[in-house]
Amino acid sequence: MGTDTVRTATADESDDGGARAARQREQRGWYFYDWACSVYSTSVLTVFLGPYLTSVAKAAADPEGYVHPLGIPVRAGSFFPYAVSLSVVVAVLLMPLVGAAADRSGRKKPLLAAAAYTGAAATTAMFFLGGDRYLLGGLLLIVANAAQSVAMMLYNSYLPQIAPPEERDAVSSRGWAFGYAAGSLVLVVNLVLYLAHDSFGVSESMAVRICLASAGLWWGGFTLIPLLRLRDRPPAVRETTAAGAAPTAPGLRQLMATLRDMRRHPLTLAFLLAYLVYNDGIQTVISQASVYGSEELGLSQSTLIGAVLLVQVLAVAGALGMGRLARTYGAKRTILGSLVAWTLTLGAGYFLPEGAPVGFFLLAAAIGLVLGGSQALSRSLFSHLVPPGKEAEYFSAYELSDRGMSWLGPLLFGITYQLTGSYRDAILSLVAFFVLGFVLLARVPVRRAIDAAGNPVPEKI
Incomplete structure (x- = not known):
């Protein structure tokens, strides 16, 4: 096997005014992915989905309090944590494959877009969780959670490319702060809708479903900003076999x-x-x-x-x-x-x-x-x-x-x-x-x- 090294510019190789301005513009776009996706972690995964999906599972349970996904008896109260656990297993299986594709091609942005919009679509579809549709809820949770993990892996991998070593702590902290700010802002809006749902003419269940779906719309909408500002770079190292074919x-x-x-x-x-x-x-x-x-x-x-x-x-x-x-x-x-x-x-x-x-x-x-x-x-x-x-x-x-x-x-x-x-x-x-x-x-x-x-x-x- 031979190795052809392709040298690419890193964030700290050039620090003239134009390069610095371009880097800062890309950094500002990068912050907005945390702003986009953190609402899923706070509003959906941490606050609304657990109790709501548990109530949906209980509505579908038998007299002993069990649901039977794929014929397996599961206590209704355990369905949500089991679904979270399974979603992580799916993410672990996907991340090496997606990461390898990103490193091999250098095209992180299309993969980030695919993962982000898959998760955003699944989250938006949670609007249809009603009655006893616990299986739909579990499936959407698995898809959204796994997609969010894959997208975050790709998002984090941009940091060394958009910030030189002396800037990375500050850039990383700002992205983190953007995420917490978005989560807090949307939770305030969620709280107003949930507490005053009667005033808005919707039921409590409908208010929760609106909060879930709005997180998906927020995620998808603000993801446009990093996709417009981040740029792909050629892979740093391209491996070839002796015959010149890509390795397996x-x-x-x-x-x-x-x-x-x-x-x-x-x-x-x-x-x-x-x-x-x-x-x-x-x-x-x-x-x-x-x-x-x-x-x-x-x-x-x-x-x-x-x-x-x-x-x-x-x-x-x-x-x-x-x-x-x-x-x-x-x-x-x-x-x-x-x-x-x-x-x-x-x-x-x-x-x-x-x-x-x-x-x-x-x-x-x-x-x-x-x-x-x-x-x-x-x-x-x-x-x-x-x-x-x-x-x-x-x-x-x-x-x-x-x-x-x-x-x-x-x-x-x-x-x-x-x-x-x-x-x-x-x-x-x-x-x-x-x-x-x-x-x-x-x-x-x-x-x-x-x-x-x-x-x-x-x-x-």
Whole structure:
């Protein structure tokens, strides 16, 4: 096999005024994809779809409370977390294939458009979830969630191309802030519609379906901005066989090569394993909290929306605050402290009495203060553990691994509820992810890991 290297311009190779202006224009377009798709994560996945799809499944359940997708008996209350889990498995199967196609062709933008509009269309079609159509709801959830994961992978892969190293933290943070701002804005509108649905002449069910569909329309509409401003670049490396034909399965071959290379850095792998465990717990809390609040605590949809809105607002302040703590105590200690806070928050949630909105808001505030910082500091800490020149492929494995285990938390949540019939036991089961993640992370000697990766060791880490 021969390799023809095609050199492409990177974001920091030219910094004249015209190139800088073009780069900033592309960056501003890039921000808007987070603005477009984050509404799906907040309004659909976190707030409305879990309780609504659960109610639709219950309407279709037999007298014992079970639905039977494909003839399999499933407790109606477990259907939503099972569907979330299956959607992640589908995403993990798709991401290497789509990523390989993007790297091989250099045409990320058409693939981003296909994934984004597939997800937006599935989300918009949730308007038709009524009566006992739980199977339709599960199918649309799987399609939308998998498409969103694939699109985010492609979106994130633009960052090294549109920002030089010294700008990436700021550019990435702005995109993240755009997403939380959009989520907060749309949740406020959703709350007005839901609370005043009678004034608008629609039923409560219709109001929820409008909120679901509007998230899809928002996603699709604002995706036009990054598609107009982002540009494709030729692939950096083009592999050819001896006969000049394209190789088979380059994505799988690259993935295996990356994993083999990572074996030479076992401490980097050790951190990655710890992150996978506790991040799975974080993602599960985000996706299942509204189900717990509505089904176990008997809280109203307006209370749940208000709590999620509180999380969105405080997540920005929490991330900035944890960033300041990291400058004083180091990223590792700050992350470990956040995992203790996650554990205590879930423990407190287990003991919340029914119909206690004040307690639920306090828990939402605690989650918001540690949510953004836990993930932001984990990503920045991992960046120190990546060998120079291996950033793209290591972060590709990071993204794939992130999605690869995030099915386990919803599965454990659903199984625990199926076995016990208690959402309290289900939410408490997630403590295991934070405890185990804490133990695994505490055992990683990050200074030695950074040095072994060939990077300078910061004074505070």
